[in-house]
Amino acid sequence: MISINELALELFEELAEYPEDFNAVFHQLDNGARIVDCGVQAKGGYAAGKRFTEICMGGLAEVSFRMGQINHVPMPFIDVNTDFPSLACLGAQEAGWRITHEKYFAMGSGPARALSRNPKECYELIEYEDDCDYAVICLESDTLPNEAVMQKIADGCNVDVANVCAVVAPTASVVGSIQVAGRCVETAIYRLEQLHYDPKKVICACGSAPVPPVKSDSTKAMGCTNDATIYFGQINLTIDGADIADYVDKIPSNTSSSYGKPFYDTFKEANFDFFKIDQGLFAPAEVTINEVSEGKVYRCGAVNPEVTLQSFGYL
Amino acid sequence: MISINELALELFEELAEYPEDFNAVFHQLDNGARIVDCGVQAKGGYAAGKRFTEICMGGLAEVSFRMGQINHVPMPFIDVNTDFPSLACLGAQEAGWRITHEKYFAMGSGPARALSRNPKECYELIEYEDDCDYAVICLESDTLPNEAVMQKIADGCNVDVANVCAVVAPTASVVGSIQVAGRCVETAIYRLEQLHYDPKKVICACGSAPVPPVKSDSTKAMGCTNDATIYFGQINLTIDGADIADYVDKIPSNTSSSYGKPFYDTFKEANFDFFKIDQGLFAPAEVTINEVSEGKVYRCGAVNPEVTLQSFGYL
Amino acid sequence: MISINELALELFEELAEYPEDFNAVFHQLDNGARIVDCGVQAKGGYAAGKRFTEICMGGLAEVSFRMGQINHVPMPFIDVNTDFPSLACLGAQEAGWRITHEKYFAMGSGPARALSRNPKECYELIEYEDDCDYAVICLESDTLPNEAVMQKIADGCNVDVANVCAVVAPTASVVGSIQVAGRCVETAIYRLEQLHYDPKKVICACGSAPVPPVKSDSTKAMGCTNDATIYFGQINLTIDGADIADYVDKIPSNTSSSYGKPFYDTFKEANFDFFKIDQGLFAPAEVTINEVSEGKVYRCGAVNPEVTLQSFGYL
Numbered sequence: 001m002i003s004i005n006e007l008a009l010e011l012f013e014e015l016a017e018y019p020e021d022f023n024a025v026f027h028q029l030d031n032g033a034r035i036v037d038c039g040v041q042a043k044g045g046y047a048a049g050k051r052f053t054e055i056c057m058g059g060l061a062e063v064s065f066r067m068g069q070i071n072h073v074p075m076p077f078i079d080v081n082t083d084f085p086s087l088a089c090l091g092a093q094e095a096g097w098r099i100t101h102e103k104y105f106a107m108g109s110g111p112a113r114a115l116s117r118n119p120k121e122c123y124e125l126i127e128y129e130d131d132c133d134y135a136v137i138c139l140e141s142d143t144l145p146n147e148a149v150m151q152k153i154a155d156g157c158n159v160d161v162a163n164v165c166a167v168v169a170p171t172a173s174v175v176g177s178i179q180v181a182g183r184c185v186e187t188a189i190y191r192l193e194q195l196h197y198d199p200k201k202v203i204c205a206c207g208s209a210p211v212p213p214v215k216s217d218s219t220k221a222m223g224c225t226n227d228a229t230i231y232f233g234q235i236n237l238t239i240d241g242a243d244i245a246d247y248v249d250k251i252p253s254n255t256s257s258s259y260g261k262p263f264y265d266t267f268k269e270a271n272f273d274f275f276k277i278d279q280g281l282f283a284p285a286e287v288t289i290n291e292v293s294e295g296k297v298y299r300c301g302a303v304n305p306e307v308t309l310q311s312f313g314y315l
Numbered sequence: 316m317i318s319i320n321e322l323a324l325e326l327f328e329e330l331a332e333y334p335e336d337f338n339a340v341f342h343q344l345d346n347g348a349r350i351v352d353c354g355v356q357a358k359g360g361y362a363a364g365k366r367f368t369e370i371c372m373g374g375l376a377e378v379s380f381r382m383g384q385i386n387h388v389p390m391p392f393i394d395v396n397t398d399f400p401s402l403a404c405l406g407a408q409e410a411g412w413r414i415t416h417e418k419y420f421a422m423g424s425g426p427a428r429a430l431s432r433n434p435k436e437c438y439e440l441i442e443y444e445d446d447c448d449y450a451v452i453c454l455e456s457d458t459l460p461n462e463a464v465m466q467k468i469a470d471g472c473n474v475d476v477a478n479v480c481a482v483v484a485p486t487a488s489v490v491g492s493i494q495v496a497g498r499c500v501e502t503a504i505y506r507l508e509q510l511h512y513d514p515k516k517v518i519c520a521c522g523s524a525p526v527p528p529v530k531s532d533s534t535k536a537m538g539c540t541n542d543a544t545i546y547f548g549q550i551n552l553t554i555d556g557a558d559i560a561d562y563v564d565k566i567p568s569n570t571s572s573s574y575g576k577p578f579y580d581t582f583k584e585a586n587f588d589f590f591k592i593d594q595g596l597f598a599p600a601e602v603t604i605n606e607v608s609e610g611k612v613y614r615c616g617a618v619n620p621e622v623t624l625q626s627f628g629y630l
Numbered sequence: 631m632i633s634i635n636e637l638a639l640e641l642f643e644e645l646a647e648y649p650e651d652f653n654a655v656f657h658q659l660d661n662g663a664r665i666v667d668c669g670v671q672a673k674g675g676y677a678a679g680k681r682f683t684e685i686c687m688g689g690l691a692e693v694s695f696r697m698g699q700i701n702h703v704p705m706p707f708i709d710v711n712t713d714f715p716s717l718a719c720l721g722a723q724e725a726g727w728r729i730t731h732e733k734y735f736a737m738g739s740g741p742a743r744a745l746s747r748n749p750k751e752c753y754e755l756i757e758y759e760d761d762c763d764y765a766v767i768c769l770e771s772d773t774l775p776n777e778a779v780m781q782k783i784a785d786g787c788n789v790d791v792a793n794v795c796a797v798v799a800p801t802a803s804v805v806g807s808i809q810v811a812g813r814c815v816e817t818a819i820y821r822l823e824q825l826h827y828d829p830k831k832v833i834c835a836c837g838s839a840p841v842p843p844v845k846s847d848s849t850k851a852m853g854c855t856n857d858a859t860i861y862f863g864q865i866n867l868t869i870d871g872a873d874i875a876d877y878v879d880k881i882p883s884n885t886s887s888s889y890g891k892p893f894y895d896t897f898k899e900a901n902f903d904f905f906k907i908d909q910g911l912f913a914p915a916e917v918t919i920n921e922v923s924e925g926k927v928y929r930c931g932a933v934n935p936e937v938t939l940q941s942f943g944y945l
Contacts, residue, residue: 001335002335002336020631020632021632022713023713023714023834043713043833043834044713044834045712045713045714045833045834046692046711046712046713046834046836047692047713048713062361062362062380064379064381064694065692065709065711065836066381066694066696066709066838067707067709067836067837067838067864067866069864073918073929074838074864074865074866074916074918075866075918076711076836076866077382079380079381079382081361081380081391082360082361083337083338083358083359083360083361083362083363084338084360172922172925174833174834174868174922203358203360203489204338204358204359204360204361204489206361206380206382206391207382208381208382208389213868213920213922213925213926213927214868214920214922214925215925216922216923216924216925217925220925221925234382234384234389235389236382236389236390236391238489238528238529286389288388288389288390288629290528290529292487292489292528292529292531293531294531295487295528295529295530295531295532295535295536295628296528296628297528297627297628297629299388299629312927313925313926313927314918314927314929316650317650317651377676377677377695379694379696381696392697394695394696394697396676396695396706397675397676398652398653398673398674398675398676398677398678399653399675518673518675518804519653519673519674519675519676519804521676521695521697521706522697523696523697523704549697549699549704550704551697551704551705551706553804553843553844601704603703603704603705603944605843605844607802607804607843607844607846608846609846610802610843610844610845610846610847610850610851610943611843611943612843612942612943612944614703614944
């Protein structure tokens with residue numbers, strides 16, 4: 001069985017050893033926990049964003065950048081592919097662990113979740129257990145974690161705190177923009193799970209999204225980075241399961257009642273209350289599917305260049 | 316002189332050592348022959364498809380994936396480039412070795428062909444001889460080879476059977492779809508050879524094709540995977556030979572009398588008899604050429620989004 | 631502090647050790663200087679072009695190729711991204727060192743410039759000093775340098791001549807086409823410097839340009855390779871500096887009085903006198919900017935498919 005923490009650890013070690021090559025900053029806390037800052041005080045960049053995303057997907061994805069266009073406006077795009085969609089996306093990348101301690105808050109994702117089994121139902125569904133002495137976690141947060149936070153993560157993962165490795169970046173940072181756009185494939189797999197379709201039937205998956213601009217505060221950044229996938233994420237899934245036919249129409253973001261304007265505007269209208277937003281919005285704009293047992297293809301959704309450009313500030 | 320079997324062996328060794336990272340399955344037969352199943356019982360995926368293609372081109376190509384679109388329909392594309400077009404494509408990737416033994420059948424390609432010199436004229440034309448104790452072969456087949464088949468390959472290559480390494484994938488599999496689309500550049504070089512243009516004059520080449528969907532049986536898969544290049548393969552050749560001017564118009568698939576509908580339909584109308592199909596069909600859709608001695612450029616053919624989407628099942 | 635000569639040396643060593651994998655030719659002169667010919671007598675190709683560009687940017691960039699289109703005409707594109715824009719582009723890639731000795735002439739670029747501090751103002755501006763015993767230089771030239779030329783470079787860099795490493799390619803060669811297109815991001819950073827905007831405020835940058843065809847002589851090749859960026863370079867800059875707002879409109883090539891026709895034609899009309907050409911022409915066609923302190927975006931310029939295709943010979 002593949003250990004996603006072990007695979008991610010290898011990727012982390014290089015980052016920790018040569019942080020300056022990634023415009024990142026390495027910290028080792030007194031309790032031995034290791035942290036690579038990819039955007040709090042550090043500037044970060046493409047290399048750190050790529051590495052953050054690869055770690056976040058448990059070392060089971062290929063990530064690359066290229067120039068793309070939205071209605072002729074040039075901007076970087078991220079391409080992601082994985083041959084382990086349910087493990088890489090749900091077992092690692094899903095931002096499923098809210099990490100709080102006193103005033104500290106971070107959305108936790110990455111392979112460490114598989115050790116804390118957070119949430120438990122996820123790991124039962126994907127039938128995965130990791131057994132690794134090291135825990136590698138990704139923190140979306142505006143501040144670096146202290147020793148107590150890292151100890152809490154260690155306790156949750158049942159590993160020695162000296163074996164906890166964290167990469168950290170705020171939503172409103174270059175790495176934040178990249179790693180959220182890098183969740184484009186995960187959004188599709190997560191949506192299938194929400195629709196109660198068995199994600200283990202997805203054999204492999206690829207997707208792309210524009211790398212959104214960095215905004216000046218975290219709420220605006222959250223809007224902008226979500227919009228990259230909601231309004232311009234394109235995903236291709238290879239599935240072994242003819243029953244997908246019944247789910248196709250429900251996948252894309254444009255089936256949501258909250259669809260149609262930049263996420264920040266929707267969020268504001270909801271008085272910044274997440275529970276008033278239809279969860280179906282957190283889905284990719286457009287999905288094509290190849291079902292292999294019948295050799296069929298499906299297509300649903302559509303990209304929305306106007307709302308994407310509006311969200312990013314180009315319109 | 317570069318040994319393509321040696322270069323491919325390095326790529327194979329990693330696959331054989333960490334098959335689970337590639338969603339592949341490793342087998343060592345009693346006679347010592349090594350096989351990596353990339354799609355027979357194994358699921359395979361992007362990583363295995365990339366590796367299969369790299370091995371098939373003798374380690375002399377760069378292969379990558381990105382999201383692309385055909386008439387706005389999103390799907391993965393494969394990009395291939397090589398600085399050794401005649402050796403990588405004709406000396407290795409060309410599916411020039413029909414491997415049969417009792418009920419077993421596979422289309423053989425990859426660097427092992429250079430040891431068996433199969434076909435001989437090919438190696439005389441490209442003036443290449445490999446001298447390597449290991450033979451690395453790529454098998455497009457619905458079943459895994461047994462000891463006798465591997466022994467036959469060993470005999471053909473004049474190496475010890477324990478030194479024969481095979482990667483295997485059916486046409487109707489994820490790796491099958493990828494590795495056939497990965498032949499987009501090869502198709503152009505092969506076409507030049509068929510037109511009696513000296514392929515050694517091609518300095519370097521790049522190309523792309525959509526990764527076609529996996530179909531439910533091998534005949535349909537053969538149609539669909541061929542169409543990826545015939546109707547949407549785009550190739551750029553850098554050539555040192557002003558005489559290419561006389562050949563340009565004959566290269567692309569749309570010069571063929573069999574051009575115009577999905578390959579499966581054409582094949583069916585020909586009662587599944589290959590010899591009734593015009594061989595000029597096996598060519599890329601569109602080619603641009605840079606002839607360096609005169610500093611000229613040429614363009615021929617055109618992509619055909621409609622037939623491609625029809626073949627893939629989107630229309 | 632990162633040593634760009636040390637990073638580039640690693641990339642050079644592999645090229646020097648396995649030149650045949652890159653279609654390159656290795657030479658060691660009697661005085662110990664090492665040279666890898668990537669296009670003078672050697673053919674070169676994509677691998678050598680990528681490596682040349684990576685070395686030229688001091689090992690601080692990611693470089694890749696993919697198929698792209700200009701008004702539907704397929705051709706290779708190069709994608710470049712860097713997290714060290716001022717150091718990689720101005721401190722290394724800028725062709726800032728004219729190397730002459732008797733009849734020898736080359737445009738020198740790459741990390742060796744940081745040792746010779748050529749030009750000095752550049753290194754004061756970007757606040758960079760390299761301290762490395764090895765000097766790695768990129769030479770755009772039709773001929774290979776001899777011992778005296780290499781000694782001159784060694785003297786300029788204040789290193790032992792046996793520690794000087796050069797990669798060489800003519801403008802009119804495959805590697806020449808690639809490495810000049812690979813300067814697309816550099817052109818944007820250089821333009822900002824010319825406009826007296828502090829290039830250190832650029833956090834990271836990415837860009838793409840078509841890989842232009844190889845022309846039959848160096849003057850025509852110079853035109854064609856410049857046009858790749860002037861008429862079709864697309865760049866995205868991430869900047870921390872709200873004052874960029876005042877500079878945006880002046881960045882792109884279409885603000886230049888010399889803009890509008892293939893560079894070769896403009897150059898010819900100027901009787902091949904560089905000083906009659908407006909320096910503002912040496913800029914990318916289109917730039918988008920994300921200013922992070924205010925979370926704003928900017929867009930300027932536009933690609934010009936017609937002039938690009940005309941320059942390349944497709945129109």
